[in-house]
Amino acid sequence: MRALYQSKDRIEAQLLKDYLASYHIRAVVHGEFLIGAAGELPVLPFPVLWVLEERDFERARALVEHFLAQESAVTDxxxxxxxxxxxxxxxxxxxxxxxxx
Ligand SMILES: [Zn+2]
Structure with a gap:
């Protein structure tokens, strides 16, 4: 498992996770549920997307870049x-x- 991307919010992280899933890349979001568990787990300020399979990492990174470029596009x-x-x-x-x- 490898950290792929630190998201600005939970919604974006979830969208990216679903987006990767549509390309059959398995990913998980960590950080969003850790608040309140202080003392046991580190509290991460932002959700982090992790790719489960090392072999998917480079492809996942390209897809995330593509996704973010689309997200910043100004047009419908x-x-x-x-x-x-x-x-x-x-x-x-x-x-x-x-x-x-
Ligand atoms: Zn349609």
């Missing part, structure tokens, strides 16, 4: 499958669940 996007217009923060069509290209 049109679904290539159903033509629905989606807001920029979504990486999946709200109407038909097609992943953003």
């Amino acid at each position: 996007w049109q679904c290539s499958y159903c033509g629905e217009l989606n807001e920029r923060q979504f990486h999946q069509c709200w109407n038909c669940s097609t992943l953003r290209e």
Whole structure:
């Protein structure tokens, strides 16, 4: 297991985890549930995404970069499958669940 990315918030970390899962890369988010467990586990300020399989790491890193580049794009996007217009923060069509290209 290898630390891949420190996320700015839990929602982003979860989105990235789901995004990687859609490419059959297994990842877990650590840090979000540790608050309140002080004394036993270190309290991490931000959730960290971990890739379970070492062999997936380089691919996962490229996917995260791709995801973050999309996230910072300023425009809404049109679904290539159903033509629905989606807001920029979504990486999946709200109407038909097609992943953003
Ligand atoms: Zn669609």
